[in-house]
Amino acid sequence: MILPAVIYVLYLAFYPAVDAVYQSFHTLHGGLTLYNYDFVNSIFGKSPIYNTFVVTASALALQFAFALILASLLSKPFKGRAAFSALFLIPFGVATIVTGVIFHNIFSTYGGYANSFLRVIGMHPVNWTGSYITSLFVLILADSWKNTPIVTLILLAGMTSISPNLYNQAMVDGAGTFQRFFRITLPNLKGFIAIALMIRGVSEFNIFAMALLLYPYQLLTTMTYALYDTINAHPAYAGGTILLAFVLIFAAIIMTYRGKYGRGY
Amino acid sequence: MGEGIDMGNEFEGHWTRYYIYAGAAFFSFFVLLPLYVLIIIALGAPNQTVAAYYPALLPTKFTLSNFINAFRGTGTLLESAFLKSLETAFIVAVIAILLGYHAAFGLSKLPFKISSLIIGVLFFSTMIPSITIAIPISETFLRLGLYDSSLGLALAQELLVLPLTIFILSGTLDAVPKQLEQQARVDGASFIRALYQVIFPLAVPGIVSAFLLSWLMSWDEFTFAIILSPVHPTLPILIYLDASARGNVLTAASFSLLVTIPVIVLTIILSKFIRAGYLTSGITG
Numbered sequence: 001m002i003l004p005a006v007i008y009v010l011y012l013a014f015y016p017a018v019d020a021v022y023q024s025f026h027t028l029h030g031g032l033t034l035y036n037y038d039f040v041n042s043i044f045g046k047s048p049i050y051n052t053f054v055v056t057a058s059a060l061a062l063q064f065a066f067a068l069i070l071a072s073l074l075s076k077p078f079k080g081r082a083a084f085s086a087l088f089l090i091p092f093g094v095a096t097i098v099t100g101v102i103f104h105n106i107f108s109t110y111g112g113y114a115n116s117f118l119r120v121i122g123m124h125p126v127n128w129t130g131s132y133i134t135s136l137f138v139l140i141l142a143d144s145w146k147n148t149p150i151v152t153l154i155l156l157a158g159m160t161s162i163s164p165n166l167y168n169q170a171m172v173d174g175a176g177t178f179q180r181f182f183r184i185t186l187p188n189l190k191g192f193i194a195i196a197l198m199i200r201g202v203s204e205f206n207i208f209a210m211a212l213l214l215y216p217y218q219l220l221t222t223m224t225y226a227l228y229d230t231i232n233a234h235p236a237y238a239g240g241t242i243l244l245a246f247v248l249i250f251a252a253i254i255m256t257y258r259g260k261y262g263r264g265y
Numbered sequence: 266m267g268e269g270i271d272m273g274n275e276f277e278g279h280w281t282r283y284y285i286y287a288g289a290a291f292f293s294f295f296v297l298l299p300l301y302v303l304i305i306i307a308l309g310a311p312n313q314t315v316a317a318y319y320p321a322l323l324p325t326k327f328t329l330s331n332f333i334n335a336f337r338g339t340g341t342l343l344e345s346a347f348l349k350s351l352e353t354a355f356i357v358a359v360i361a362i363l364l365g366y367h368a369a370f371g372l373s374k375l376p377f378k379i380s381s382l383i384i385g386v387l388f389f390s391t392m393i394p395s396i397t398i399a400i401p402i403s404e405t406f407l408r409l410g411l412y413d414s415s416l417g418l419a420l421a422q423e424l425l426v427l428p429l430t431i432f433i434l435s436g437t438l439d440a441v442p443k444q445l446e447q448q449a450r451v452d453g454a455s456f457i458r459a460l461y462q463v464i465f466p467l468a469v470p471g472i473v474s475a476f477l478l479s480w481l482m483s484w485d486e487f488t489f490a491i492i493l494s495p496v497h498p499t500l501p502i503l504i505y506l507d508a509s510a511r512g513n514v515l516t517a518a519s520f521s522l523l524v525t526i527p528v529i530v531l532t533i534i535l536s537k538f539i540r541a542g543y544l545t546s547g548i549t550g
Contacts, residue, residue: 004364006386008427009424012423013390020398031500089532092529097501097505100520102302102521110318111314113302116322145296151541180520205394206395233401233403247393248392251392
């Protein structure tokens with residue numbers, strides 16, 4: 001009974017992945033070659049790799065910072081928590097491309113709402129798409145708006161699994177809010193942080209739709225898409241293989257981290 | 266959780282409460298702000314929104330003409346994209362439940378070591394970048410005649426949805442008492458009857474949330490859609506084309522609002538069902 005699902009996944013996910021790697025070392029005429037990689041390198045250089053790392057790291061940092069605060073809020077009882085916990089999930093349901101369109105309108109250099117707001121409070125408008133730092137900021141802000149809820153849900157599950165007795169004990173011993181957070185909450189969350197890092201990190205490497213709309217520089221995904229061509233897909237196979245390699249390395253690192261520290265929950 | 270945390274409040278006093286409300290207000294504001302921008306662009310008069318160098322933060326003139334123009338301009342395109350998205354999402358959700366329910370049932374019967382190995386393989390498959398496999402799949406589909414069809418797109422999107430569905434349904438089936446099935450068999454029910462008439466009704470809450478989640482993921486999916494179905498696009502691709510290549514920002518905003526409203530309603534319904542355990546069970550299991 002499990003076989004149909006497993007065969008399905010193996011046939012449609014693993015087979016094409018292996019095929020892409022295999023094809024990336026071949027040309028249209030079938031000879032074994034590194035030409036595809038040279039071709040990709042000559043057009044795009046190393047910058048897509050660098051950009052992908054920068055985007056992944058900064059988006060993860062922002063999402064985890066927000067999610068930790070949100071999860072701590074939601075782990076405490078307060079009036080209106082039910083309404084708030086429905087509200088904070090809304091971005092999870094908003095389509096990725098819709099989020100991209102909205103942030104595109106907020107941060108366009110001409111006719112954007114961010115610049116409108118800056119003018120109202122008497123500051124100079126910013127050319128958001130003009131520099132590396134500002135376009136990175138816009139991309140990770142949009143991405144975090146959409147994806148913080150999922151990180152929050154995972155961390156919240158971790159926080160509710162920590163025994164309240166630990167906190168009470170610490171308070172009796174005179175530990176302050178920050179001390180309790182760094183000494184109790186964070187160490188006990190390690191396993192859940194690893195899971196959230198895994199889920200979000202892998203998707204962050206694959207950030208695509210938003211980057212097409214908001215980010216004028218090349219990432220590994222947008223590079224692969226730019227190379228894609230139904231006549232000769234071999235350079236695109238090379239792009240896809242590079243992306244796959246980085247995702248697998250990232251996953252292996254997180255798995256090792258989890259194996260080391262993530263036990264005991 | 267109640268007792269311990271109530272005690273905590275006695276220690277912490279009302280200052281903590283102020284921080285909580287300030288934090289909740291802060292995050293609510295930032296969750297709602299982008300949605301507010303979408304609504305005023307879709308419903309505001311263009312000279313106060315997209316046509317203005319500095320758009321009004323609080324527009325005063327509202328109109329439905331953006332919507333009317335959006336439908337008039339690309340009416341048939343919108344209709345076919347909407348139907349395609351709807352059709353694809355339903356195929357994805359139905360296949361996910363069909364394959365997922367049986368797989369989850371099978372997994373619940375296997376020894377823990379084997380079932381966690383299978384779940385590991387399924388989880389691993391979700392890490393393979395969509396764009397890497399979309400390209401070889403597009404070549405295969407071109408040969409099979411599945412390129413640009415709803416069925417082909419649904420078969421590819423199924424890959425993202427199926428592992429998650431199996432995690433959710435395994436969690437649901439684990440909660441169904443094992444004796445119930447044995448009891449049914451003892452009472453003379455066949456295996457098939459036990460599977461569909463005894464256990465299935467008890468798993469309905471999990472099945473409903475898995476169905477809705479699969480539906481939502483397909484409705485939102487972009488990468489497979491743009492590579493496997495570029496000629497007759499789904500809604501997200503249509504929105505992307507309007508927002509970028511065609512430059513119809515107003516059309517894109519109107520369509521975006523149309524796509525978003527039903528999905529927000531679904532998300533709020535789902536928020537009662539979604540447990541982080543669904544997402545993490547694949548790795549903790």
